[in-house]
Amino acid sequence: MASLLSAVPVTVVETHDDPADAVLFPEEEAVVANAVAKRRNEFTTVRHCARTALKSIGVPPAPILPGQRGAPRWPAGVVGSMTHCAGYRAAVVARADEVTSLGVDAEPGEPLRDPDVLGLIADETERAALADLGARHPGTPWDRLLFSAKESVYKTWFPLTGRWLGFEEARVELDPAGTFTARLLVEGPVVDGVELKVFSGQWIVRDGIAATAIVLPVPPPAAR
Known part of the structure; x- marks a missing residue:
């Protein structure tokens, strides 16, 4: 993730492990009090990354507590995004006077396991484009990247709107x-x-992880 965002004013902390010194605030402990170990480890480590x-x-x-629809509630003056999947956790933060909104997502760097999922996340135009990409560039998990990109779109969209965005709406x-x-189709x-109406992002597949990111910088004064 860090290499993906090296050219923008954000701070990235990522890890492939669950550090032993990662701890939660009492308010956060209450959120995962009844969670299974996997969920608790993800929740704890990604917040450790965020606080770092x-x-x-x-x-x-x-404390970084889940808010509406599970979106993290960041401290005043901060925008951020967190993500985790098997073997990877990351948090990205920025000052709100430099970045308007951002969204990041990480997934296993392999094709979607359930072929029916593609029909739920992609329209006919997108499915045709994926088929073309797969023919020209085999070996890249294009369907997984599409899913990840739409997750990053939603994470960027939600802090700006407070509204749900379906897969079919972008x-x-x-x-x-x-x-x-x-x-955006809405x-x-x-x-x-x-x-x-348009979000631009970046993607990477490396070390078994497919990651996507969108950063919307604050427009310069002359552009406002």
Whole structure:
């Protein structure tokens, strides 16, 4: 994830392990009090990553609790996103005066296991594009990347709108060069008086992980 976001004003902390020194605040402990070990480890480690990232930008440690629809509630003046999958956890944070919103997602770097899932997340145009990409660039889990990209779209969208966004409400076009474009098929969020209809992101497949990320920088004053 860090290499994916090296050119933007964000801080990334990632790990492939669950560190023994990762701990939770009491308020967070209450959230996972009855969770199975896998869920508890993911929840704990990704918040450890988040607090490490926040410390690097001068924000003191604080509970990061799930809010509406499970979205993390970040400290004032901070935007961020967290993700985890088998063998990987990551948190990305930025100052709200530099980044408007961001979304990251990590998945196993392999094709979707259930072929029926593709029909739920992709429309006919997207499925045709995936077939073409698979023919031209075999070996890349394009369907998994599409799923991940749509997760990143939602994570970027939700803090700006507070509304659900279905898989069918954004059309994603993946580029073999490591980028993607998401065109919203519904009314987009308005930022500084401008409706956002397109999100641009990046993707990578490395070390068994397929990851995607979107960062919306704060527009420069002249553009507002």
